[in-house]
Amino acid sequence: MNLERVEQIIETYGRDRMxxxxxxxxxxxxxxYLPRQALELxxxxxxxxxxxxxxxxxxxxAFTLSPKGEHQCKxxxxxxxxxxxxxxxxxxxxxxxxxxxxxTTADGKFSIEGVRCLGACALAPIIVIDNQPLGQxxxxxxxxxxxxxxxxxxxxxxxxxxxxxxxPAAAVPKxxxxxxxxxxx
Amino acid sequence: MADLHRADVLVSCRHGRTPELVTALRDEIERxxxxxxxxxxxxxxxxxxSVGPVITVRPEGHFYASVQPAxxxxxxxxxxxxxxxxxxxxxxxAAGRKAITRYEDLPFYAKQMRIVLRNCGMIDPxxxxxxxxxxxxxxxxxxxxxxxxxxxxxxxxxxxxxGRGGAGxxxxxxxxxxxxxxxxxxxxxxxxxxxxxxAFMDRALMEGDPHAIIEGMIIASYAVGSHQGYIYVRDxxxxxxxxxxxxxxxxxxYGLLGEDILGSGHSFDIRIVRGAGAFVCGExxxxxxxxxxxxxxxxxxxxxxxxxGLFDRPSCLNNVETLANVPQIILNGADWFxxxxxxxxxxxxxxxxxxxxxxxxxxxxxxxxxxKQIVNDIGGGPPKxxxxxxxxxxxxxxxxxxxxxxxxxxxxxxxxxxxxxxxxGGMIVLDDRTCMVDISRYFLEFLKEESCGKCAPxxxxxKRMLEILVAMTNGTAKAGDLERLETLAKTVQTASLCGLGKxxxxxxxxxxxxxxxxxxxxxxxxxxxxxxxxxxxxxxxVDEKCKGCGLCIKVCPQEGISxxxxxxxxxxxxxxIKCGACYDVCRLDAIKIVPKAAVSLGGNGGNGxxxxxxTPAKDKPGAAKGKA
Numbered sequence: 033m034n035l036e037r038v039e040q041i042i043e044t045y046g047r048d049r050m051x052x053x054x055x056x057x058x059x060x061x062x063x064x065y066l067p068r069q070a071l072e073l074x075x076x077x078x079x080x081x082x083x084x085x086x087x088x089x090x091x092x093x094a095f096t097l098s099p100k101g102e103h104q105c106k107x108x109x110x111x112x113x114x115x116x117x118x119x120x121x122x123x124x125x126x127x128x129x130x131x132x133x134x135x136t137t138a139d140g141k142f143s144i145e146g147v148r149c150l151g152a153c154a155l156a157p158i159i160v161i162d163n164q165p166l167g168q169x170x171x172x173x174x175x176x177x178x179x180x181x182x183x184x185x186x187x188x189x190x191x192x193x194x195x196x197x198x199x200p201a202a203a204v205p206k207x208x209x210x211x212x213x214x215x216x217x
Numbered sequence: 218m219a220d221l222h223r224a225d226v227l228v229s230c231r232h233g234r235t236p237e238l239v240t241a242l243r244d245e246i247e248r249x250x251x252x253x254x255x256x257x258x259x260x261x262x263x264x265x266x267s268v269g270p271v272i273t274v275r276p277e278g279h280f281y282a283s284v285q286p287a288x289x290x291x292x293x294x295x296x297x298x299x300x301x302x303x304x305x306x307x308x309x310x311a312a313g314r315k316a317i318t319r320y321e322d323l324p325f326y327a328k329q330m331r332i333v334l335r336n337c338g339m340i341d342p343x344x345x346x347x348x349x350x351x352x353x354x355x356x357x358x359x360x361x362x363x364x365x366x367x368x369x370x371x372x373x374x375x376x377x378x379x380g381r382g383g384a385g386x387x388x389x390x391x392x393x394x395x396x397x398x399x400x401x402x403x404x405x406x407x408x409x410x411x412x413x414x415x416a417f418m419d420r421a422l423m424e425g426d427p428h429a430i431i432e433g434m435i436i437a438s439y440a441v442g443s444h445q446g447y448i449y450v451r452d453x454x455x456x457x458x459x460x461x462x463x464x465x466x467x468x469x470x471y472g473l474l475g476e477d478i479l480g481s482g483h484s485f486d487i488r489i490v491r492g493a494g495a496f497v498c499g500e501x502x503x504x505x506x507x508x509x510x511x512x513x514x515x516x517x518x519x520x521x522x523x524x525x526g527l528f529d530r531p532s533c534l535n536n537v538e539t540l541a542n543v544p545q546i547i548l549n550g551a552d553w554f555x556x557x558x559x560x561x562x563x564x565x566x567x568x569x570x571x572x573x574x575x576x577x578x579x580x581x582x583x584x585x586x587x588x589k590q591i592v593n594d595i596g597g598g599p600p601k602x603x604x605x606x607x608x609x610x611x612x613x614x615x616x617x618x619x620x621x622x623x624x625x626x627x628x629x630x631x632x633x634x635x636x637x638x639x640x641x642g643g644m645i646v647l648d649d650r651t652c653m654v655d656i657s658r659y660f661l662e663f664l665k666e667e668s669c670g671k672c673a674p675x676x677x678x679x680k681r682m683l684e685i686l687v688a689m690t691n692g693t694a695k696a697g698d699l700e701r702l703e704t705l706a707k708t709v710q711t712a713s714l715c716g717l718g719k720x721x722x723x724x725x726x727x728x729x730x731x732x733x734x735x736x737x738x739x740x741x742x743x744x745x746x747x748x749x750x751x752x753x754x755x756x757x758x759v760d761e762k763c764k765g766c767g768l769c770i771k772v773c774p775q776e777g778i779s780x781x782x783x784x785x786x787x788x789x790x791x792x793x794i795k796c797g798a799c800y801d802v803c804r805l806d807a808i809k810i811v812p813k814a815a816v817s818l819g820g821n822g823g824n825g826x827x828x829x830x831x832t833p834a835k836d837k838p839g840a841a842k843g844k845a
Contacts, residue, residue, distance in 0.1 A: 052510040053493055057452060084511075091512045091669075093494030094452045111415035111609065111645045113570040114659050122794050124774075148496070148663060150453060151417035153569055153643075154266030154577035171796070172774050 037062060038070045040153055042077045050090060056095060065099045067154035093148075101136040101143035103181050106163045107174075110149030112156035117171075121157055122146050129149050141182065218532040223254040224276065224297060229262060229338045230269035238270055241286040255297055261425015261460075263323050263338025264579035268308055273320050273338075280320040282308035300342075310324060325576055328594050330557070333541045336580045337425035342460050345467035348428040354473060356544035360436050361481035366545075369440040373543065375551035377563035380406055382499070382536030383614065384561075384716070385629040388543075391533055394523035395441040403443040405434055405485075406527065409450040409457065410504060412496035413612030414663060416643035418567040419537050421461055421579050423450065423457035426541065427464035431487065433540030435478065435546060438485040441533050446487040447717060448537070449504055452494055475508045482639035496613070496667035499641075500715050501526075501534050503669065514671045536641070538567055558584030562628035566642060569827045570596045573603060573648035582627070589623040592646055602804075603648040607731070609835035611640030613660045613667075614720035614774045616727025617653060636727035638720070650797065652749035654739050660724040668717065670713040675718030678709035682725060689736065691752040692743040699736050744812040750766040751795040755816040760785040762807035769799035769808065790816055 041058045045051035052074065059070050066089050075082040089095045107113075107122040122133055122144075129142050136143040152158050155167025159174055166177065219426055226246075228239055242257050253408035256447065256759055268282035274296055281292065281303065295301045307316035317323055331337075340347040348354070360369055374389030395403060407430055411419035423430065423472075432444050450458050465487050468474040476484045490508055497503045500511040505527045507513035526532025542564060546554045555563050562584040568591070571577040575597035582591060588608050592598065599605050609616040616637035618625070625631045629639050647656065661683040670676045685702045688694040706729075713719045729736060738744050743751045758778075763785040770778045770786065777793050780786030788799070788808075800808045 050508070050510045053507065054491060057491055057493055087512050088510075089495075091495060092492075095493065109414070111612070111643065111656075111659070112577070114414075115645065115647060116658075117796065120794070123794075134716050147453075148412070148667075149414035149416070151411065151420040153415050153417055153571035153645075154579070156571060156577070158667050170774075187491075211589075 033069060035069060035073060038073050039077075041075065043059070044178070047077050049080055052078055052080065052085065053092075056085075056088060057094075060095055063099075065096045085163050099136070099140070103141055103142050103162055105142060105144045105178065106150070106159060107133075108148075108150045108152070108156070108158045108160070109146045110151075110153055110156070112153035113149075113158060116157045118146075118157045121159060121169065121171045121174050125174055125178065126180075128175050136206065140176065141211045222256045224256075224274060225340070226255060226257045226297070227260050227263075227273040227275065229260045229271055229273075230266070235259075235270045237286045238284060238289070240292070241289040242715040245289050246297070249293065251293075251297060255299065258341045261337045261342050262340060262421040262579055264334065264421070264581075265323070265576070267576045275841065278321060279318045279406070280308060283304040311714065325578065325580075325595060325597075328582065328586070329580055330565050330583045331581045332545050332557075333422065333429070333538055333567055334426070334579065335545075336429065337421055337579075340426070342425050342427055343463050345428060345464065345471060348426070352548065353428050354432055356547035357432050357435055357473065358479060358657045360439055360547055361479050361483060366396060366440045366442065369436060369547070371548060372551045373440070376546045376554040377551075377558075377561075377628065378539065378542055378546060378554065379534055379562065381538035381566065381641070382540070383611065383638065385639055388535060388539050391535070392437060392440050392524060394521065394651055395443075395533040396492050398524045400531050402445070402528075402530050403441055404527045404532040405438045405441060405443045405446040406504070406508070406532055407434055407448040407502060407537050407540055408448070408499065408501075408534055409448055409454075409537045410492045410499045411451055411454075411641060412499045412667075413641050413643045415571055415609070415645045416569045416612060416641050417643045418569055418579060420451075420454050420457055420538055420542055421785065422567070423454065424460050427457075427461045428468070428641055429541040429544060430461070430537045431474070433535075433543035434487060435473065435485055435716055436543050437533060437535065437540065439481075439483050441531075443533065444484050444486070444564070446485060447508055447527075448487060448489050449498070449508060450489060450491055452491045458489060458491060465489070495664070497669045497715075497717050500717055502715070504534065504570065506534060514668075514669045515717070517714060538642075539814050559626060559628045559809050561630055565640070566627065568627075568642045568644040570644050570646070571647035572609075573599050573651070574604070574646045575600060585625050585626045585678070587620065587626055591627065591644070592623065596646065599646065599648050599812065603650065605644060605646060606649050606651060607647045607653065609637075609645040609647060609656065609724075611720075611723070612643045613636035614638060614716065614723055615640045616723045617647065617656065617731065618727075619731040622731075637723070650747050650749065650801070651736050652690075652745050652747040653728040654689050654745070655747075655749045657725045658683065658690050661686055661721070664717070664721045668721075668798075672712075672714040672718060674709050674712035675701060675714065676717075676722060678705055678713075679721055681705055682709070682722070686725070689739045690745070690750040692739075694740045696740065698740060699729070699733075701710075714743050742812060743814055745811065748797050748800065748810040749794065753813055754795050755790060755813045756788055756793060756797065756800055757809050757811055757816060758786050758788055759807050759809055762805050764805060766805075768802050768804070772798040772802045774798065 045055050055113055060066055073087050075085045109118050124142055129137050131137050133146045158167045159169055246252055270284055272281040272284050279302055292303055295303045302318050306317050309316050370389055370392050378388045379385040409419050409423050417820050437607050474486050492498050495513050498507045500515050501522050503515040505512040508527055522532045558564050565583050567581045570580050580595055605620045607619050609617045618635050618637055632639050665679045665683050668675045668679055682705050685698050706725050710722045743753055748754045765783040775792045775794055777789040778786050
């Protein structure tokens with residue numbers, strides 16, 4: 033890993049204990065997690081015991097000690113999202129990716145987590161995939177989005193052709209209903 | 218200085234597809250050679266989130282709702298070239314489908330009173346010139362040139378401004394205490410660590426009008442005698458950090474921050490500190506610990522922060538919304554501010570009106586307005602077919618106010634009396650599809666994770682309370698659990714160290730107070746009438762009411778509903794995930810929520826009543842299998 037970058041981050045803020053949080057935040061942003069060597073270096077440069085740096089790294093939610101996936105999917109579990117079914121979306125995505133919230137898929141492609149309030153409550157339920165907010169989303173649409181990202185990047189076919197047989201579309205909701213039987217709204 | 222333009226196109230809403238919309242607008246205006254005449258401005262949140270992205274065209278005041286990038290060519294052609302209104306993009310009121318074309322005529326804003334949010338959605342938050350053009354920094358000039366610090370404090374005290382972060386402490390008294398405290402170095406801190414789930418007022422304010430906060434802070438620094446300020450912002454709000462950073466830079470360039478501000482001899486500067494995601498850091502002593510680069514654990518408050526706060530020096534901590542009120546009070550006078558609101562709660566309060574309402578959004582109302590007015594007149598009432606059951610205020614520290622009490626006025630005392638609290642301004646409307654036991658469980662789960670763990674009553678008490686609530690929501694609760702829960706709640710309330718623990722039982726106690734029978738139903742009958750506790754719930758179709766329209770088949774994400782056209786449908790209990798989509802969509806009231814214990818899972822997925830044998834099995838050809 034690039035310890036030089038860590039040195040740079042520390043120097044931008046200055047070797048003051050007060051700067052420990054912003055330094056760790058920048059490291060998290062840079063590497064997508066807090067590598068052990070980086071924490072050790074921060075402790076050394078700021079003159080803090082390693083235990084204190086570890087305490088910070090584990091107390092605050094913004095930090096993780098293990099690498100996150102290539103695509104990060106955050107499902108908002110704020111109150112407004114909760115009453116509008118945020119938990120169900122998270123559950124559905126857990127099933128889809130076959131990992132629990134907070135974990136990363138074995139291929140390192142996706143990490144998924146439930147987060148507390150993204151501050152976009154009027155768009156509830158909302159999820160954020162790779163910093164792109166997707167408001168008023170359904171569990172189905174979230175799964176679709178994940179599948180789009182999971183699909184190998186080939187030239188996008190203009191018309192949504194029928195899914196290739198190689199990809200079992202087990203739970204893709206294919207809705208068949210005769211709309212003529214539906215009473216008008 | 219800003220150039221003159223013939224028209225301004227204000228685009229608000231920073232979520233979703235707005236960036237594409239702005240690019241499309243700029244490209245189209247450029248293509249038509251209008252870039253010199255027309256300016257596209259990205260404003261902060263205008264609050265009317267349900268119809269976003271919204272566009273306001275000034276000076277005409279044309280208001281367009283839910284604009285998509287594809288609408289841009291028509292909008293530019295009609296409105297900006299020919300000066301006509303595009304009816305198709307008008308906001309239509311739910312009742313009567315009346316089109317409303319002007320911003321001023323929107324019912325959503327009619328009952329509001331915008332003091333703190335006056336610039337949100339109206340100006341470019343990244344331009345200090347625009348802020349100055351609407352009267353910004355005028356109050357600062359007045360303070361620095363014609364008022365003594367004591368006069369400023371007297372004015373704020375007289376206005377009756379109270380803390381907007383939740384507890385409602387008088388801002389003027391806090392300033393006075395900090396001024397009187399011994400010490401040469403004092404700090405002014407703005408709390409923008411908005412951690413309450415269901416609240417985003419502070420985000421909107423920091424993103425949409427950062428200079429108002431900075432101006433309030435400079436005035437506070439002059440009043441208390443401080444030369445260094447901090448704004449503590451949630452790390453989850455990158456745009457707020459960005460806009461505040463730009464605003465601070467611009468203020469420095471204009472000589473409004475730094476040495477000898479406006480030649481007054483007063484010096485003050487501000488630093489932004491990002492929080493790292495800990496709810497407890499909204500608590501004042503924890504926030505200061507975190508500012509020092511330590512773990513955000515609160516401390517006992519034998520000594521006030523105004524005497525010994527950050528780095529053990531006198532510190533004046535105010536919420537960003539409180540500070541944004543200050544310039545207006547100075548400009549318009551304490552008497553003007555005190556004339557708004559109720560006897561003991563003055564001014565306005567920003568709320569995030571969200572949950573089960575038609576028009577969720579960011580609002581600001583005078584104190585004393587009733588909850589009913591807010592929910593019905595501004596929020597447009599609950600969605601179709603639903604009823605309001607309760608309104609939750611105060612976030613995890615607040616409580617639920619039942620529908621029968623929605624006539625109470627919104628002020629600090631009334632909400633506290635009703636077992637909730639003002640809090641920072643989250644207002645979540647709950648309908649009959651929300652379970653109050655589940656809401657309690659939800660908040661305690663949140664608080665369990667966010668408890669810093671320093672004191673035992675909070676750390677252990679919340680965990681035990683949560684265990685009981687989980688048991689209630691999954692059907693394993695025992696008789697006596699409700700009483701145990703109450704006892705625990707009272708202990709946690711009395712014995713915890715800081716505000717987080719002391720208020721943690723509020724969601725539980727307030728829901729027990731108003732919805733006790735719902736708790737009892739969960740324990741005794743294993744039944745959740747709202748269907749929110751999925752482990753207790755089954756959805757069944759009432760044969761007599763079902764007309765076989767197929768709507769539920771269409772929405773079921775599990776393909777778990779089947780049935781012939783115009784024949785009663787069936788829900789396959791084995792695959793049902795209890796999402797309730799069918800229940801919400803049924804217009805004939807044909808889907809019923811029953812206790813899970815009442816349905817059988819046998820056979821090929823019975824309906825729980827009627828004859829499972831008649832149910833078309835999944836592998837049999839039927840109407841439901843009519844896939845393309």
